[in-house]
Amino acid sequence: MTLTLYNTLSGALEEFAPLEAGRVRLYTCGPTVWNYAHVGNFRGNLFYDLLKRHLRVSGYQVTHVMNITDIDDRILHEAAHARQTIREYSATYERAFFEDLETLRFMPADIYPRATEHIGDIIELVGGLLADGHAYEVDGDVYFRVDSFPAYGALSKLDRAGLRAGARVATDKYEKESASDFALWKRAGEGDDLLGAAWPSPWGAGRPGWHIECSAMAMRYLGQTLDVHCGGVDLKFPHHENEIAQSEAFTGLPFARFWLHNEMLADLSGEKMSKSTGNIATLRDLLAAGHDPVAIRYFLVAGAHYRSPLRFDDDALHSAAEQVRRLRELHARLQETPREVADEGLRGEAESARARYRASLDNDLNLPQGMGHVFDVVRTANAALDRGRVGEGSQLALLRLLDEADAHLDVLRADDEGLEPRLQAMIDARERARAQRDFATADRLRESLREHGVLLEDSKSGVRWRRS
């Protein structure tokens, strides 16, 4: 089975193969650290996570670079307001971002380059574009000359004539040859040096434009042609279009072979979650409201196919939490000693489900469909366990199925394995009371444990506990 991915560049599903056998060079658009990221941002990050995990499942070694954009107009503005340098200002949000990623079990990238630490690379890129006539300088600002790159618009399918030369372009304060030209380098404003936001360059003190850092850092660590470049659909234009233009104008080579774009997370009303609208929830908000981070992860990664919009909704979050619980429940039951029974049927079902699960993931990362296959078997397996019909063969096959899914989901492992001794003692005391058929005492202890957030489940093989 081969991995097929939807490539925005061609607008079609394509068989994936990296340039170098066995190794994938992956670049994913990281955060601009000017504020706390919201769960919509993390939907994107978890899409990257899903892709990377599946590439690894598929046998590839993945070199993953994700940028940290720590210089931009908003950071500049906020830092000035807070009377801090941009580094001081952005450090808080950068740290929070990494904490949130860890909470969501994001598989870390290999390299997280910061824009401010690659000014030299950026200057080299801008210099090259100027030398070749792909850019021009106006009074300390440098712009990319879109007319010099005929393929402009190929990714976003925007016809250049169709890019309305009106609206916001008219308000642009810079003097550009053409409305669609974009800044590669911006002249320093007054006080920028005090904020730590001005660097010397052949065109005078200034800072990089928005798009250039991605080109510079991607090529720095991954070479001139990437295998996969990911981002949200809202970055297709102008960000990715501009990345392509400036990178390919510089190298004369394709910048990225596969462009993958994830759809947005929407609020309850269906509107895209975004900071400017204010309809956002941060991970911190959700945790404070008592939501399990693992359920949030499941919701964001498996709640919908990555190219479909996903609506943020309490019921959907609850549904995610229940699905995680059911998977964990079955996983726990499969730790028991298998019976000596003939279980060819169940084993076959588990193996077939695993093949179908794999095929779903190979088909453009269709995890929601894959989970359908998994849950088909979850029910069958539980029924068989109820009847004591699970032997060693099917037990192994079922565990393999769950492991295969968990290679993407990463929801089975618990954050805290242990139980406080005092609570464990209460469970033991309850078991003794039950053995003596002193159900009043047993029920009292169970209720008390419930108040401590521990739920009990009695089974033939003993009592199981879990956090509520």
Next chain:
RNA sequence: GGCGACGUAGCCAAGUGGUAAGGCAGAGGUCUGCAAAACCUCCAUCCCGAGUUCGAUUCUCGGCGUCGCCUCCA
């Protein structure tokens, strides 16, 4: 106005030219000291209209509706 995506049960969400996975919620039941969990049963004809076809939810056209992008955006 241009480009693009989407409209499947109370909710979330897959999918297919031959009469629609899965999950949540809900109802009834089995099991259990009671619970919980688990299991069993029930719960949709796929926005509307026309067309193509032996047959369309799936293809085409036209509506209606929702959303995204059109230089802040994951």
